[in-house]
Amino acid sequence: MDTEKQVAGLLQKAYDKLKAFNAECEANEQGTEVLMGVMALLDEALEVVQDFDNKEIKRVMRSVEWWQVHFSRIEKVQNPYEKGELILTRLRQYYSYLDNPADGSGTSFDHDDVCQYAIRRFVFSSALRCFSDLLGDGVNQHDPGLLLIVGRCYKGVGIYDEALKYIEQAARFRRDDSETLAELADVNALLGESEKAKALFREAFFLNPEKVDLRMMESEMIIRLRDKLMQEKKSFREEELREWMPVYGKLWGVFSVIRELKPIEFGRLKQSIFTMETECRGNPSRGVALKPRLINRYFWLIDYYDIKKEDPYLREEVLLKIKVTDPEIYERYVQ
Numbered sequence: 001m002d003t004e005k006q007v008a009g010l011l012q013k014a015y016d017k018l019k020a021f022n023a024e025c026e027a028n029e030q031g032t033e034v035l036m037g038v039m040a041l042l043d044e045a046l047e048v049v050q051d052f053d054n055k056e057i058k059r060v061m062r063s064v065e066w067w068q069v070h071f072s073r074i075e076k077v078q079n080p081y082e083k084g085e086l087i088l089t090r091l092r093q094y095y096s097y098l099d100n101p102a103d104g105s106g107t108s109f110d111h112d113d114v115c116q117y118a119i120r121r122f123v124f125s126s127a128l129r130c131f132s133d134l135l136g137d138g139v140n141q142h143d144p145g146l147l148l149i150v151g152r153c154y155k156g157v158g159i160y161d162e163a164l165k166y167i168e169q170a171a172r173f174r175r176d177d178s179e180t181l182a183e184l185a186d187v188n189a190l191l192g193e194s195e196k197a198k199a200l201f202r203e204a205f206f207l208n209p210e211k212v213d214l215r216m217m218e219s220e221m222i223i224r225l226r227d228k229l230m231q232e233k234k235s236f237r238e239e240e241l242r243e244w245m246p247v248y249g250k251l252w253g254v255f256s257v258i259r260e261l262k263p264i265e266f267g268r269l270k271q272s273i274f275t276m277e278t279e280c281r282g283n284p285s286r287g288v289a290l291k292p293r294l295i296n297r298y299f300w301l302i303d304y305y306d307i308k309k310e311d312p313y314l315r316e317e318v319l320l321k322i323k324v325t326d327p328e329i330y331e332r333y334v335q
Contacts, residue, residue, distance in 0.1 A: 003048060003049060006048050007045045007048050007049050007057070010041050010042070010044055010045040010048065011041075011042075011045060011056075011057070011060065013041050014038045014041040014042055014045075014060065014064075014118075015114055015115065015117075015118040016118075017034060017037055017038050017041070018034065018038055018118040018119060018121060018122040019117075019118050019121040019122065021034050021121075021122050021125045021126065030071075030075055031067075031071045031074075031075065031122070031126045032068065032071045032072055032075060034122065035064055035067055035068045035071060036068070038064050039061070039064055039065070039068065042057055042060060042061050042064065045057050059115070060115045063094075063098075063115060063116070063119050064119075066094060066097060067090075067094070067119065067122075067123070070090045071126075074086050074087060074090070080130040080131070080133060080134060081130065081131070081134060081146075083130045084127045084128075084129075084130030084131045084149070084153075085149075087123060087126050087127040087130065088123075088127050088149070088152075090123075091120075091123050092213075092215060094119075094123075095215050098116075120156060121156065121157055121158070123156070124152075124153045124155075124156025124157045125153075125156075125157050127149075127153050127156075128150070128153035128154065128156075128157060131146065131149055131150050131153060132150060132153075134146060135147075135150060141169075142173070144169075144170040144172075144173035144174050144180070145170075147166045147167070147169045147170035147173075148166070148167060148170040148174075148179070148180055148183060150166045151163045151164070151165070151166030151167035151169075151170060151183065151187070152167070152183055152216065154166060155167075155183070155186065155187050155190070155218065156218075160187055160190050160191050161191075163187045163190075164184075164187050164188070164191060167180065167183050167184045167187055168184065170183075171184050176207055177207075177211070178204040178205070178207045178208040178209070178210075178211035178212055179204075179211040179212065179213065181200050181201075181203050181204035181207070182200075182201065182204040182205075182211075182212040182213070182217065183216070184200050185197045185198075185199075185200030185201040185203075185204060185219075185222075186201075186216075186217050186218060186219045186222065187219075188200060189201075189219030189220070189221045189222070190218060190219050194221065195257050197219065197221060198221070198254065198255055198256060198257040199257040199258075199259065201221075201222060201249070201254075201255060202246065202249070202250075202255040202257065202258070205242075205245060205246035205249070205255075205296070206246060206296060206297075206300065209242040209243050209245065209246065209292075209293070210239070210242060210243075212242055212245075214226055214238065214241065214242060214245075221254065225245060225248070225249055225252070225254050226241060226245065228248075228252070229241055229244060229245060229248050232248075243289070243292040243293065244292045246292070246296045246299075247292050247295050247296050247299070247329065250296070250299050250333075251329070251332050251333060258303045258307070260304070260307045260308070261300075261304050266304060269297060269300055269301060269304070270301075272297060273294065273297050273298070273301065276290050276293065276294045276297070277294065280294065291325060291326060294325060295322060295325060295326060295329055298318050298321055298322050298325075299333075301318050302315055302318050302319070305318070319333075319334065
C-alpha cells in the first residue's frame with residue numbers, strides 16, 4: 001500500500017472512531033478514551049507520512065487535542081445535566097477557537113469538512129449520553145428545555161426522526177420561542193420538508209433573531225443563506241447576520257412560504273411597527289440596529305395586504321416606508 005493510501009486509511013479510521021462513539025462503544029467508555037485512540041491513529045499517520053509538519057494531519061490533531069483538554073475536565077462533573085450542558089457550551093467555544101487564527105489557525109467550521117463533521121458527531125453523542133437518561137423515567141417528559149436539548153443532540157448525530165419527535169414536543173410548550181422554532185425548522189429541512197422549514201424559519205427570525213443560533217443549524221437551506229449573506233456583507237458580525245437574514249431570505253426567495261395572520265397577530269404587527277418607527281425617530285443610533293427588524297415587519301405587512309387583497313394604496317404606503325428606510329433594499333424588493 002502506498003503512503004498516501006495508508007495515511008488516508010488511518011485518517012478515515014480516526015473519523016470513524018469519533019462518529020461511532022455512543023453507537024458502538026461500550027456504555028462505560030469515556031470520551032477521553034476515544035480521543036486518545038483517535039490521537040494514536042493520527043500519530044501513526046504522521047509516522048507513515050514521515051512529515052511531522054503535515055498540514056492536514058496537524059489540523060485534525062489540533063481539534064482532537066482541544067477536545068482532549070476539555071473532556072478531561074468535563075468528565076469530572078458528576079451531575080449528568082450539568083455535564084451535558086458543559087459539553088454543548090464547549091462546542092460553541094470550539095467554533096470560536098477554530099475562527100481564531102492564533103489558536104485554531106483560522107480553520108472555520110465547515111459542515112462539509114469530514115474532520116469537523118466527525119468531531120460534531122462525537123460531541124453530540126457525548127452530550128446525548130448525559131441527557132437521554134434524564135428522560136427515561138418519564139419525570140422530565142414535560143420539560144421543554146430538556147426536550148429541546150435532546151432533540152438537538154439527536155439532530156447532531158444524524159437521527160432526524162428522533163430529533164423531530166423531541167423538538168416537536170418542546171415546541172408544544174414553546175410556541176413563540178425562536179430558538180425552538182429554528183431547531184424545528186432545521187430538522188424539517190434535513191428531513192426534506194422544505195415548505196415547513198421555510199415557514200418555521202421565517203417565524204423564528206421574525207420573533208427574535210438573537211435567539212437563532214446559526215452555528216447549531218445544519219440544513220443546507222440556512223447554511224447557504226448564511227454563507228451567501230456573509231459573502232455579500234463581509235463586514236457583518238455574527239449578530240448582524242442574524243438580524244439581516246430574514247430580510248435577505250425574503251429578497252432571495254428562501255423565506256417564500258407565508259401565512260395569513262390572525263386578527264390579533266395583525267394588531268401586534270402594526271403595534272410593533274409603530275413602536276419601532278417611534279424609537280428610530282427618537283433615537284437615531286438605535287435605528288441602525290432596528291432597521292432590519294423594521295424592514296422585515298414591513299415585508300410581513302405587505303404579505304398580509306396581498307393575502308387579504310386590501311386596497312393597493314396600503315401596499316404602496318408600506319413600500320414607500322421601505323424606500324425611505326433603506327433605498328437599496330427597496331430597489332431589490334421591487335425589481
